[in-house]
Amino acid sequence: MEYQVDKRGFYGPYGGAYIPEMLHQNIEYLQQNYLDIINSEDFINEMNALLKDYVGRPTPLYFAKRLSQKYGYKIYLKREDLCHTGAHKVNNTIGQILLAKRLGKTRIIAETGAGQHGVATATVCALMDMKCIVYMGEVDIERQAPNVKRMRMLGAEVRPATSGSKTLKDATNEAMRDWIGNPNDTHYIIGSVVGPHPFPDMVARFQSIISEEIRWQLKEKEGKELPDYVMACVGGGSNAAGAFYHFLDEQTVKLIAVEAAGHGIHSGMSAATTILGKPGVLHGSKTLFMQTTDGQVVEPHSISAGLDYPGIGPIHAWLFESGRAQFMSATDDEALEAVMELSRLEGIIPALESAHALAKLKEINAPADSIVVVNLSGRGDKDLDTYIREFKNL
Amino acid sequence: MNRIQKLFQKKKDNILSIFITAGFPNIDSLPTILEALEESGVDMVEIGIPFSDPTADGPAIQYSNNVAIHNGMTLPHLFAQLKDIRKKISIPLVLMGYLNPPMQYGFDKFIDDAVACGIDGIILPDLPLDEYVISYQEKFNKNGLSNIFLITPQTSDLRIQTIDKESNGFIYVVSTNTITGGKVDFEDTQKEYFSRVKNLQLNNPALVGFGIRDKATFDIAAKYLNGAIIGTAFIKHIEAHPTRIKDAVKEFIEAIR
Ligand SMILES: Cc1ncc(COP(=O)(O)O)c(C=O)c1O
Numbered sequence: 001m002e003y004q005v006d007k008r009g010f011y012g013p014y015g016g017a018y019i020p021e022m023l024h025q026n027i028e029y030l031q032q033n034y035l036d037i038i039n040s041e042d043f044i045n046e047m048n049a050l051l052k053d054y055v056g057r058p059t060p061l062y063f064a065k066r067l068s069q070k071y072g073y074k075i076y077l078k079r080e081d082l083c084h085t086g087a088h089k090v091n092n093t094i095g096q097i098l099l100a101k102r103l104g105k106t107r108i109i110a111e112t113g114a115g116q117h118g119v120a121t122a123t124v125c126a127l128m129d130m131k132c133i134v135y136m137g138e139v140d141i142e143r144q145a146p147n148v149k150r151m152r153m154l155g156a157e158v159r160p161a162t163s164g165s166k167t168l169k170d171a172t173n174e175a176m177r178d179w180i181g182n183p184n185d186t187h188y189i190i191g192s193v194v195g196p197h198p199f200p201d202m203v204a205r206f207q208s209i210i211s212e213e214i215r216w217q218l219k220e221k222e223g224k225e226l227p228d229y230v231m232a233c234v235g236g237g238s239n240a241a242g243a244f245y246h247f248l249d250e251q252t253v254k255l256i257a258v259e260a261a262g263h264g265i266h267s268g269m270s271a272a273t274t275i276l277g278k279p280g281v282l283h284g285s286k287t288l289f290m291q292t293t294d295g296q297v298v299e300p301h302s303i304s305a306g307l308d309y310p311g312i313g314p315i316h317a318w319l320f321e322s323g324r325a326q327f328m329s330a331t332d333d334e335a336l337e338a339v340m341e342l343s344r345l346e347g348i349i350p351a352l353e354s355a356h357a358l359a360k361l362k363e364i365n366a367p368a369d370s371i372v373v374v375n376l377s378g379r380g381d382k383d384l385d386t387y388i389r390e391f392k393n394l
Numbered sequence: 395m396n397r398i399q400k401l402f403q404k405k406k407d408n409i410l411s412i413f414i415t416a417g418f419p420n421i422d423s424l425p426t427i428l429e430a431l432e433e434s435g436v437d438m439v440e441i442g443i444p445f446s447d448p449t450a451d452g453p454a455i456q457y458s459n460n461v462a463i464h465n466g467m468t469l470p471h472l473f474a475q476l477k478d479i480r481k482k483i484s485i486p487l488v489l490m491g492y493l494n495p496p497m498q499y500g501f502d503k504f505i506d507d508a509v510a511c512g513i514d515g516i517i518l519p520d521l522p523l524d525e526y527v528i529s530y531q532e533k534f535n536k537n538g539l540s541n542i543f544l545i546t547p548q549t550s551d552l553r554i555q556t557i558d559k560e561s562n563g564f565i566y567v568v569s570t571n572t573i574t575g576g577k578v579d580f581e582d583t584q585k586e587y588f589s590r591v592k593n594l595q596l597n598n599p600a601l602v603g604f605g606i607r608d609k610a611t612f613d614i615a616a617k618y619l620n621g622a623i624i625g626t627a628f629i630k631h632i633e634a635h636p637t638r639i640k641d642a643v644k645e646f647i648e649a650i651r
Contacts, residue, residue: 018493020450020519021544022571024553163456169447176449177573183548184571280494281520282447294468295498296446 001322003248005315009197012321014288014314017196018281022180027196027284029103034198037102038095038205050094054127055084057091057209061217061373066345071361072368076227077348077376078214080239087351087378088207088239089120093189095206097124100187107131107186111161111175113140113168113235114306114353115147116378117191122156132156135174137167140305147382165299168235168309172283192236193313196284200241200313207242214373215246222371229366231256232375233356234273234327235306237313239377244325254326256364257316258357260302261329271300272329273312274320282310288317303332303386304352306378330359336390339380351378352386396514396538397486398563401437402599402620409621410435410612410650411601412628413490415442415458416475417467419636424475427632428483430643435651436485440517440623441476443469443491450519452575454626458633469499473507480512488542488563490517505533515540515563527560535562544568547587551594558596565600567591567619575626578605580614588618612650624650 009015009031017027037043051057059079068075080088093110100108108130112118118134125132134151138160141148151158161170172194179188193200193207215225230247232240234257247253262270270276277288280295289311290298302308312320319325330338335352338359343349350358354377366372380387388394401409412431416424424441431439444462448455479487489508496504496518508516516539521530526541534541540563545554547570558565567588570578578584591600602615603623615622628646635642 016522016525018520018522021549022450022546022568022573024546025548025550163460164446173447173449177452180450181572181576278498280497281492282494283449284520291494291498293498295495296463 001324003319003322003324005197005201011314011318013279014286014317015197015200016286017284018286019196019284020180022183023196026179026183031198034099034202037099038202043098043102047095047098051091051209055090055094056082058213058217059083061214061221063221064346067342070345073366073370073372075361076218076371076373078210078243078373079376080210081348081350081354081376081379085116085120085123086381087116087120088210088242089117089191090123091209091242092191092203092206092238093117093120093124096187096189097128097130100130100189101128103187105185105187107182108189109133109135109175109178109186110189110191111135111168111171112191113137113171113308114304114351115140115144115151115382116306118156118158119147119150119154121189122151122154125156126154133178134158135161135171135178137161137165137171139166140168140171143386144305144382145385167305169297176283192238193241193315194236194283194285194311200285200315203238204241204245204315207238208245210239210242210375211244211246214243218371218373226250226253227373228370229254229256229364229372230375231258231357231360231372233258233307233353233377234312234316235309235353237316239375241313241315243375244319248324255319255324256360257319257325257327258360259327259329260304260307260356261331262301262303264331265329269301271302271307271309273310274327275329277311279317285314287311287314288320303335304356306351306353307356328360328363330356334359339387340391348376349380350376351380352383354378396540398438398488398514398540401486402564405437406599406620408616409437409599409601411438411440411621411623412436413440413442413623413625414628414632415444415455415462416472417444417462417465418458418629419461419633421465421467422475423639425479426639427643428479430640431647432483432485434644434647436647437621438486438488440488440490443472443489443495445492445495448492450573452573452626454575454629458629469495469504473511476511486514487512488515488517489513493518493520501530502533505537505539509537509539513539515542517542517566519544523557523560531560542566545591547571547583554591554594554596558598561598563598564620565596565598566623567600567602569602569604569606569615572604574604576605578611580605580611585614585618588615592618609650
């Protein structure tokens with residue numbers, strides 16, 4: 001089975017570039033040139049230097065001893081939370097800003113949910129002296145207030161998206177509208193493995209450093225490159241795509257993707273796309289997303305802004321449909337419990353998104369001593385307001 | 395020959411096409427609006443299929459989409475409303491919308507039902523050209539349905555010619571790099587672009603859309619190409635006069651003509 005994107009930009013039946021003509025020229029140019037650009041020696045050298053000295057890579061693969069004792073597996077945490085800016089998102093923005101520079105673009109736009117991608121974009125724009133505009137849903141601006149301030153400190157303009165559910169999907173709509181209006185000087189740094197081809201593949205490649213490192217780090221620690229399980233949360237799916245990437249063709253490695261179930265899968269307040277979604281076309285690609293029978297997008301819910309998206313990237317729609325990855329979902333409450341558990345057992349306060357993956361450790365039913373790698377996609381600083389509100393006894 | 399092709403056979407200049415979102419401002423407004431438009435001498439109408447996430451549209455059309463969805467407008471409802479429309483309306487009618495609602499309805503059924511209602515053309519801005527040619531063109535041709543493509547100032551001459559080759563209705567010339575309702579000045583850049591399109595001597599007629607809002611902007615577009623399409627300005631006018639739609643339509647068209 002082929003899990004990577006094909007020449008036409010599809011993963012099985014999913015993917016493609018379903019875009020209005022206004023975006024055609026930029027997208028076609030990217031399709032024809034992205035591989036040459038990002039595989040060129042000078043690009044790779046510049047990117048690797050920044051990933052090392054600026055982002056702080058490689059991030060540790062940490063053996064979580066007390067967590068392991070509790071569950072009876074060997075649990076390793078891939079510490080993307082230790083990346084500069086606090087999440088994996090910066091792996092992608094470093095790559096894309098270097099691409100934008102080579103495309104001769106001078107203005108960057110981005111969408112953001114939790115604000116992590118917005119911060120990561122604002123950061124690299126400061127670094128590269130580019131104008132930066134971040135679209136963010138009005139609701140998210142409120143629930144991730146510190147990240148809004150961080151973006152502004154970094155020199156970005158944060159523009160509220162006031163349509164629809166005022167969350168991530170609406171911020172994405174606004175960013176696309178901006179790009180339609182500014183095709184010449186602007187590059188759109190999409191924050192996850194979503195959007196028209198080649199974005200899903202490009203973002204997956206920039207995030208694939210996660211699984212590349214896991215392989216050699218595990219070899220050092222366990223004498224073998226392949227874990228038994230890799231677990232990651234899925235909003236659009238970029239941290240999961242990066243954590244799975246170099247294991248896709250290793251059938252012994254079980255891949256577990258965890259979606260946000262919100263108040264419960266069938267509560268009407270959920271973001272569990274593989275269970276509630278159907279194939280359709282949204283934000284430039286054919287993929288699974290939550291929609292009515294009439295094809296109107298259903299507004300998702302998750303306590304974590306980064307998972308509050310009605311769809312998943314086309315690579316994940318295909319990993320789900322082909323059975324290569326197993327999809328689970330964690331409720332808001334389960335995620336909160338996992339936040340507290342990791343804080344108390346390991347002294348690590350995780351992001352709410354990442355906690356969704358941790359929350360399913362109790363359900364994977366792996367044989368004792370299995371090696372389980374959980375991608376800890378981000379740290380919890382940005383969620384402190386939520387934690388203060390939810391954990392009343394602090 | 396469908397009604398679009400017949401229209402352009404007898405009339406080549408000053409073609410006026412109006413875009414209206416189905417189900418706006420009220421669920422049952424469309425038939426009234428269509429009648430008033432035909433009586434006012436409009437040449438063609440584009441009927442918008444509402445979608446929750448219209449990424450190529452500005453605030454006015456976004457709003458009309460939300461209102462229409464809230465009013466309960468769906469494709470089954472729209473086709474029921476259009477079932478007998480050909481008893482009253484003889485100008486060409488085009489359905490315009492994003493790909494997802496027709497996909498969920500079933501694309502073949504969507505085409506069949508559109509044809510059964512007497513629809514002449516389809517505009518799906520996010521349907522890729524190659525997918526249309528590979529998967530749908532035969533069915534469109536068999537049913538005498540025109541698929542209408544957009545071009546923009548960034549579309550290369552070569553691509554415009556390819557699009558022209560695959561078209562058999564008209565070409566939708568997006569006036570500038572903008573979403574619908576954007577402020578377009580129709581100065582030199584637009585005029586040069588319209589001339590460039592005109593000089594390509596395409597087989598299909600070309601109508602300008604996006605930013606056309608009054609007589610002055612309509613006349614500029616019509617001077618260079620075969621006419622123009624008005625959406626946002628018309629929708630705003632209807633929105634401002636919800637209780638006297640028929641008269642509002644006539645006033646609006648009279649001011650353009
Ligand atoms: C820490 C963290 N993890 C995960 C996500 C979800 O995104 P993705 O599924 O693309 O990894 C986000 C998004 O904001 C995030 O901030």
